[in-house]
Amino acid sequence: MEEDLKYKLISDFKLMESSLNGEAKSPFHKIRQDAISVFEELGFPVKKLEEWKYTNLNNITKNKFRQFLIPEKINLSYEEVASFIYPGFEGNLIVLINGHYSVKFSKIVTQTDGVYIGSFSEAREKFSDIFQNHFAKYADYYRNSLTALNTAFAIDGVFIHVEKNITVNEPVLILNIADSRDESLIAQPRNLFVMEEGSSVNIIDDYYTIGEHPFFTNSVIEVVLKNNASLDHYKIQNDGSNAFHIGTIQVEQSRDSKFTNSTISWGGSLIRNNLNAVLNGENSESHFYGLYLLKDKQFVDNHTLVDHAVPNCNSNELYKGLIDDKATGVFNGKIMVRKDAQKTNAYQSNKNILLSADAKINAKPQLEIFADDVKCSHGATSGQLDQNSMFYLQSRGISKDEAKILLMNAFSSDVIDSVKIDSLRDYLHSQLFKKLKK
Amino acid sequence: MITIKNLKARVEDKEILKGINLQINAGEIHAIMGPNGSGKSTLASVLAGKEGYEVTGGEVIFEGKELLDLDPEERAREGLFLAFQYPVEIPGVSNTNFMKTALNEVRKARGEEPLSASEFLKLLKEKAALVGLNPEYLSRYVNDGFSGGEKKRNEIFQLAMLNPKFSILDETDSGLDIDALKIVADGVNKIKNKNNSFLVITHYQRLLNYIVPDFVHVMYDGRIVKSGGKELALHLEENGYDWIKEIEVTA
Ligand SMILES: Nc1ncnc2c1ncn2[C@@H]1O[C@H](COP(=O)(O)OP(=O)(O)O)[C@@H](O)[C@H]1O
Ligand SMILES: [Mg+2]
Numbered sequence: 001m002e003e004d005l006k007y008k009l010i011s012d013f014k015l016m017e018s019s020l021n022g023e024a025k026s027p028f029h030k031i032r033q034d035a036i037s038v039f040e041e042l043g044f045p046v047k048k049l050e051e052w053k054y055t056n057l058n059n060i061t062k063n064k065f066r067q068f069l070i071p072e073k074i075n076l077s078y079e080e081v082a083s084f085i086y087p088g089f090e091g092n093l094i095v096l097i098n099g100h101y102s103v104k105f106s107k108i109v110t111q112t113d114g115v116y117i118g119s120f121s122e123a124r125e126k127f128s129d130i131f132q133n134h135f136a137k138y139a140d141y142y143r144n145s146l147t148a149l150n151t152a153f154a155i156d157g158v159f160i161h162v163e164k165n166i167t168v169n170e171p172v173l174i175l176n177i178a179d180s181r182d183e184s185l186i187a188q189p190r191n192l193f194v195m196e197e198g199s200s201v202n203i204i205d206d207y208y209t210i211g212e213h214p215f216f217t218n219s220v221i222e223v224v225l226k227n228n229a230s231l232d233h234y235k236i237q238n239d240g241s242n243a244f245h246i247g248t249i250q251v252e253q254s255r256d257s258k259f260t261n262s263t264i265s266w267g268g269s270l271i272r273n274n275l276n277a278v279l280n281g282e283n284s285e286s287h288f289y290g291l292y293l294l295k296d297k298q299f300v301d302n303h304t305l306v307d308h309a310v311p312n313c314n315s316n317e318l319y320k321g322l323i324d325d326k327a328t329g330v331f332n333g334k335i336m337v338r339k340d341a342q343k344t345n346a347y348q349s350n351k352n353i354l355l356s357a358d359a360k361i362n363a364k365p366q367l368e369i370f371a372d373d374v375k376c377s378h379g380a381t382s383g384q385l386d387q388n389s390m391f392y393l394q395s396r397g398i399s400k401d402e403a404k405i406l407l408m409n410a411f412s413s414d415v416i417d418s419v420k421i422d423s424l425r426d427y428l429h430s431q432l433f434k435k436l437k438k
Numbered sequence: 439m440i441t442i443k444n445l446k447a448r449v450e451d452k453e454i455l456k457g458i459n460l461q462i463n464a465g466e467i468h469a470i471m472g473p474n475g476s477g478k479s480t481l482a483s484v485l486a487g488k489e490g491y492e493v494t495g496g497e498v499i500f501e502g503k504e505l506l507d508l509d510p511e512e513r514a515r516e517g518l519f520l521a522f523q524y525p526v527e528i529p530g531v532s533n534t535n536f537m538k539t540a541l542n543e544v545r546k547a548r549g550e551e552p553l554s555a556s557e558f559l560k561l562l563k564e565k566a567a568l569v570g571l572n573p574e575y576l577s578r579y580v581n582d583g584f585s586g587g588e589k590k591r592n593e594i595f596q597l598a599m600l601n602p603k604f605s606i607l608d609e610t611d612s613g614l615d616i617d618a619l620k621i622v623a624d625g626v627n628k629i630k631n632k633n634n635s636f637l638v639i640t641h642y643q644r645l646l647n648y649i650v651p652d653f654v655h656v657m658y659d660g661r662i663v664k665s666g667g668k669e670l671a672l673h674l675e676e677n678g679y680d681w682i683k684e685i686e687v688t689a
Contacts, residue, residue, distance in 0.1 A: 386526075387489065388526045389526050389528050391486075391487075391488050391489065391510060391526075392522070392525070392526040392528065392580075393528070393531075393536070393540075394487075394509070394510040394511040394514070395486050395487070395488075395510050395511075395513075395514055395519075395520055395522075396511075396514055396536070396537075396540035396543075396544075396596060396600065397511050397514035397515045397540050397541075397543040397544040397547065397600065398511055398539050398540050398543055399511050399543065400509070400511065402539060402543070403511075406528075406531050406535075406536070406539065407528070407530075407531070409530070409531075410528060410529065410530020410531045410579075411530060413530050414530070
């Protein structure tokens with residue numbers, strides 16, 4: 001089955017290639033060709049690979065997805081798009097429909113010189129130097145077949161470039177809308193965020209599905225943070241139960257840079273979030289937060305890697321899950337501390353509450369430490385709601401259900417508290433409460 | 439108000455309450471004293487409906503209802519309150535939100551409308567002042583990082599907020615210094631009226647100087663072995679519990 005999908009995608013690639021005209025000879029396309037041959041060789045990841053041990057892609061590969069190549073007629077109204085924008089949002093709006101930048105719905109409000117926020121495909125010529133230096137330089141497509149697949153189909157997505165010492169005050173909301181009303185599709189947005197020295201920006205990556213056919217998003221984001229640059233990235237997954245999501249975020253950090261990611265997984269059938277940061281400059285820091293609320297047969301795998309390549313860097317990870325019904329959570333967090341990376345501080349924590357007998361969590365912390373003067377810790381817990389707390393709340397007249405909601409809310413809140421955009425944080429708190437009430 | 443008849447209960451395989459009889463009327467304050475491990479907290483837990491205690495005999499009638507048939511939250515809504523010996527810390531739930539949720543539930547059960555935000559805040563401040571709880575603690579998480587004394591104050595604060603008919607105070611005095619003890623006792627005395635009643639569990643007579651009981655019961659090994667007036671507390675203070683053990687042996 002996976003072979004079927006594999007060859008279907010390879011033929012989609014040829015179809016894409018035949019429509020390229022002159023571009024087919026560009027160095028950019030050479031990378032795509034390189035990538036498709038890697039994909040052809042590796043195929044879809046299988047469970048016997050250590051990194052995919054807990055993640056079974058059969059539910060994805062059994063489908064006949066078509067690669068969405070050119071933005072065909074999109075039957076969407078402004079009202080429908082607006083319904084996906086969280087209340088209180090102010091800033092730059094980018095709408096990606098099936099991975100393609102929609103000029104019609106996107107609205108860039110930042111007018112500062114030296115800031116580009118826009119379509120990946122539009123930017124490729126204008127910023128050819130930056131693309132040459134950074135595109136596909138970090139997300140390793142030689143060893144990751146899904147990154148290879150995305151790279152092969154790197155057509156559109158979001159490109160952000162902020163020049164030296166510029167703070168972008170207006171956050172960027174990227175609405176990723178998966179439209180599977182007509183057929184099963186695969187979307188492969190490719191994003192590149194390059195932050196020059198001392199620049200900063202906040203990005204909200206929001207995922208929604210419309211339609212009932214199976215939909216597969218395979219996205220790659222490469223983030224480059226030069227000295228003292230900072231980026232807060234919020235990934236909110238609201239996909240439907242027919243949607244599969246594999247997303248890779250690859251972050252390259254220089255001295256004094258700061259990266260924060262908070263990933264909130266509300267919905268989706270199968271989710272794999274790869275989040276990798278390479279701390280390649282001293283005094284850089286990375287903060288990863290994750291919250292997953294799983295029910296039915298949902299599956300969410302947060303797969304993180306923090307690579308401490310140089311001394312004096314800090315990383316911190318906090319992932320929390322509430323897992324109900326027959327859902328499964330996976331947390332696989334690897335911390336690598338290289339030989340020279342003395343005075344590293346690296347912390348990792350994964351906490352889970354299992355709300356039913358069939359709920360499952362696989363937690364796999366991996367510390368690979370080759371330096372001797374470091375502070376590293378990890379902890380993973382899973383259990384039920386605390387019975388003493390339940391009784392205490394009930395003894396004050398609060399019903400069992402309400403007490404559960406209070407405790408689940410309390411358990412999850414600190415992840416949402418990590419969100420620094422007030423309107424987004426308030427919205428997420430109210431979303432959390434709503435979802436717990438169900 | 440509450441009638442406990444021959445109540446027997448066990449935890450795991452151990453019988454702890456071995457036939458408790460107690461009748462508390464509206465407007466009364468009863469004290470239960472007794473050495474550690476005699477079953478005082480177990481009695482409180484069974485009355486409040488904590489899981490893990492198996493009632494093996496007897497019955498409890500609370501305001502005409504079979505108390506033991508009710509869930510813990512139903513008991514609270516009927517007007518029973520337990521001030522815990524060891525209050526639970528609940529990080530992530532603010533004291534204010536906790537009390538708002540609880541008060542709305544209790545009011546709903548009494549057929550009352552929820553309080554408006556401003557009425558609620560007013561009540562919150564008034565009751566915090568009544569028990570000398572620093573208002574700063576209201577916005578903190580429930581008992582999270584509170585000192586022993588603050589936790590106990592917080593229990594009595596909750597009592598004041600919910601205005602129950604029958605309150606059990608389990609070793610509320612432990613962890614309180616004498617000044618705090620006076621304030622908290624003073625709060626209880628202000629709450630006390632002819633329609634509510636209290637069961638004060640304590641190890642020491644000290645608290646009973648401030649919350650003066652109408653009756654004192656001595657509990658030993660899962661039974662009430664002696665009952666009397668407030669002078670019994672003084673007797674215990676002077677003579678310790680050893681003589682009780684002898685009563686038990688001869689009985
Ligand atoms: N949850 C429990 N599990 C096992 N034993 C318990 C439990 N709770 C109380 N006990 C036992 O029951 C007896 C009475 O305890 P308790 O009611 O706390 O006494 P008191 O409050 O009078 O000091 C003690 O022997 C104690 O060890
Ligand atoms: Mg006790």
